[in-house]
Amino acid sequence: MAPIFLGTHDVKLDSKGRVSIPAPFRPLLSRQGFDGAVLFPSYKVDGAIEGCGMDFLNQLVDSVNSYELFSDAQEDFSATLFASSHQLAWDANGRVVLPEILIQAAGLTEKAVFVGNGKMFRIFEPKRYAAWQAERVQALKANPRPLPLGKPAAETTGGAS
Amino acid sequence: MAPIFLGTHDVKLDSKGRVSIPAPFRPLLSRQGFDGAVLFPSYKVDGAIEGCGMDFLNQLVDSVNSYELFSDAQEDFSATLFASSHQLAWDANGRVVLPEILIQAAGLTEKAVFVGNGKMFRIFEPKRYAAWQAERVQALKANPRPLPLGKPAAETTGGAS
DNA sequence: TGGGATCATGTGGGATATCATGGGTTCAGA
DNA sequence: TCTGAACCCATGATATCCCACATGATCCCA
Numbered sequence: 001m002a003p004i005f006l007g008t009h010d011v012k013l014d015s016k017g018r019v020s021i022p023a024p025f026r027p028l029l030s031r032q033g034f035d036g037a038v039l040f041p042s043y044k045v046d047g048a049i050e051g052c053g054m055d056f057l058n059q060l061v062d063s064v065n066s067y068e069l070f071s072d073a074q075e076d077f078s079a080t081l082f083a084s085s086h087q088l089a090w091d092a093n094g095r096v097v098l099p100e101i102l103i104q105a106a107g108l109t110e111k112a113v114f115v116g117n118g119k120m121f122r123i124f125e126p127k128r129y130a131a132w133q134a135e136r137v138q139a140l141k142a143n144p145r146p147l148p149l150g151k152p153a154a155e156t157t158g159g160a161s
Numbered sequence: 162m163a164p165i166f167l168g169t170h171d172v173k174l175d176s177k178g179r180v181s182i183p184a185p186f187r188p189l190l191s192r193q194g195f196d197g198a199v200l201f202p203s204y205k206v207d208g209a210i211e212g213c214g215m216d217f218l219n220q221l222v223d224s225v226n227s228y229e230l231f232s233d234a235q236e237d238f239s240a241t242l243f244a245s246s247h248q249l250a251w252d253a254n255g256r257v258v259l260p261e262i263l264i265q266a267a268g269l270t271e272k273a274v275f276v277g278n279g280k281m282f283r284i285f286e287p288k289r290y291a292a293w294q295a296e297r298v299q300a301l302k303a304n305p306r307p308l309p310l311g312k313p314a315a316e317t318t319g320g321a322s
Numbered sequence: 323t324g325g326g327a328t329c330a331t332g333t334g335g336g337a338t339a340t341c342a343t344g345g346g347t348t349c350a351g352a
Numbered sequence: 353t354c355t356g357a358a359c360c361c362a363t364g365a366t367a368t369c370c371c372a373c374a375t376g377a378t379c380c381c382a
Contacts, residue, residue: 011332011333012332012333012334014333014334014335015334016334016335018333018334020331020332020333022331023330023331023332038167043298043301057165058165061163061165061279061280064279065279065280075205075206075297076297076300076301077279079293079294079297079298079301080297080298080301082165082166082167082276082277082278082279083167083168083169083276083277083278083294084168084169085167085168085277086167086168087165087167087168087185089368091368091369091370092369092370092371093331093332093333093370094331094332095332095333097367097368172342172343173342173343173344175343175344175345176344177345177356177357179343181341181342181343183341183342184340184341184342184367252358252359252360253359253360253361254341254342254343254360255341255342256342256343258356258357258358
């Protein structure tokens with residue numbers, strides 16, 4: 001069963017660059033032999049960090065590998081996914097040290113917010129997250145979308161972004 | 162589970178032609194009886210060095226050998242892959258000595274950057290890498306690729322380069 | 323239903339081990 | 353005899369690991 005990341009969790013970012021992985025996320029991320037997460041800058045949402053477990057990353061890798069080795073498509077994912085990803089083990093207290101490049105990418109200072117996103121999660125600077133979320137709510141109000149159950153949702157065309 | 166090379170790691174190239182293999186890469190490359198990596202000039206990306214472990218090289222060998230012996234494809238791969246590969250053991254500090262021909266191929270001087278690429282990794286001269294990565298990011302923005310999970314992605318044709 | 327106890331989680335801090343870098347020595351081969 | 357490969361040592365910085373404490377959530381009992 002694929003894990004599902006839910007909820008919004010406020011955490012502190014300390015002077016050593018450490019954050020606590022929210023306790024509900026940890027069992028979803030653990031796998032035998034490795035307690036940690038994979039983080040990379042989102043290319044979909046500016047100012048966000050995407051997070052997932054190694055199992056999900058392996059699914060991504062399998063998907064990328066369905067492109068032939070040395071193909072153009074594989075090149076693009078190399079530059080955006082593998083090269084910018086960080087595999088971080090958490091310590092005995094469930095904390096990871098965020099690389100400076102991710103702290104910069106998300107504009108983090110003293111706090112961060114972990115946001116469940118179903119199969120993955122995101123990490124935002126709290127103020128940026130509030131603004132981003134407000135935009136999403138407005139977008140949904142301006143362009144309401146039904147959510148069919150049991151069958152794939154068709155992407156509606158014509159909308160920007 | 163196949164190893165996955167992630168992240169971007171800046172290293173020094175010293176006057177003896179030595180570089181440190183980034184510590185996270187070393188367990189992925191180690192195999193019983195041999196601590197080292199296989200490096201060869203990339204035929205796909207000018208100015209890059211491709212790197213992998215012996216296990217992955219064996220997969221490449223099997224793949225190449227699936228072409229008929231003495232066929233043009235097999236000749237091409239043999240000329241670019243086997244003939245120009247270097248198997249380098251690292252020392253007690255995790256360093257290898259880069260052959261001059263690879264240093265020239267990548268245009269390295271004082272620094273290098275190791276870039277994770279899933280099953281393999283690449284070594285670039287930092288400025289060349291920055292330019293190459295900017296191209297890739299632009300290509301992805303101009304020609305966004307979804308990354309479906311669980312089923313093979315069809316290579317789209319007609320794209321430039 | 324309320325209060326108390328216990329346990330889990332998050333935060334702060336420090337110590338230690340590892341890693342990256344710089345350098346030197348020795349030996350073998352040309 | 354010289355050069356280069358292989359091996360080894362030292363040091364500083366950083367990553368990793370571990371401890372302690374406070375707070376809040378949860379559970380149990382009256």
